[in-house]
Amino acid sequence: MVITESNSSMVQTLITRLSKEFSMKDLGDLHYFLGIEVQANEKGLFLSQMKYALELLQRASMIDAKPISTPCVVGQHLSTEGKLLSDPTMFRSLAGALQYLTITRLDLFFSVNSIFQFMHAPTEDHFGALKRILRYVKGTPHHGLQLHQQSTHDILAYSDTDWAGCLHTRRSTTGYTIFFCTNLVSWSFKKQSTVSRSSVEAEYRSLAVATVDIAWIVQLLRDLHVTLSTTPKILCDNQSAIFMAVNPITHPHSKHIAIDYHFVRELVANGTLKVAFIPSHLQLADSLTKGVTKPQFFLF
Incomplete structure (x- = not known):
């Protein structure tokens, strides 16, 4: 559970009251939560999923893949035509994992959305598009969202x-x-x-x-x-x-x-x-x- 407030004494008061009712442990400042890394800097907070992205590449056996500069080909539209995958399990598993990565990676959102439209009958072309996204992730695992103090x-x-x-x-x-x-x-x-x-x-x-x-x-x-x-x-x-x-x-x-x-x-x-x-x-x-x-x- 993440607790935040502009007044630190109010946070401590809430934690003290909760600890009287439940068995809990205070882990201190927020650094990692549900696969999202939180880093405090001079601008505010930086949210990323570098660890999750690298684990995803390892799971797809693409940790040593050659990086690419774009997640998709501009102007290319996927279609239902093509040879169907004999076992689409891996495709669906990796696509679902990529969807969670879009929490802090807006640059992946459109590409992931495109391949998600063919989850029912993925083809080899769709799997190729998914691998292209992973190659892009390989070169940009450090990207994320910067939240500024305003x-x-x-x-x-x-x-x-x-x-x-x-x-x-x-x-x-x-x-x-x-x-x-x-x-x-x-x-x-x-x-x-x-x-x-x-x-x-x-x-x-x-x-x-x-x-x-x-x-x-x-x-x-x-x-x-x-x-x-x-x-x-x-x-x-x-x-x-x-x-x-x-x-x-x-x-x-x-x-x-x-x-x-x-x-x-x-x-x-x-x-x-x-x-x-x-x-x-x-x-x-x-x-x-x-x-x-x-x-x-x-x-x-």
């Missing part, structure tokens, strides 16, 4: 979409990152549940998904009695999607979009959320590097 409290999110990126279903992939001050606290890359008929619809759906996560974080901060310095802001690179978010008028071409997604408009209208334009996909990739030490990002 005096201000604000939320900034980035939203993006790969429209019709899936070659088989033509569903789009939603991607977003959320920063609390300069600390990366939440992210997701997930295939949308329905096919979007336009890039505007796909981007608008991504805005809605990111907004749900922002609303949850705001509520959590409210429960912790943390007051935000400014209104949460979400950045998007599609001006039409932004227009839909701030304009309460329903246009004929957007009537088919589920009403559930239009709650973004309500939050914008009452001042709970701000939506702004960001000019390029590259700025989203640059934003991700704020929370990760020397990553290589290749999105969609």
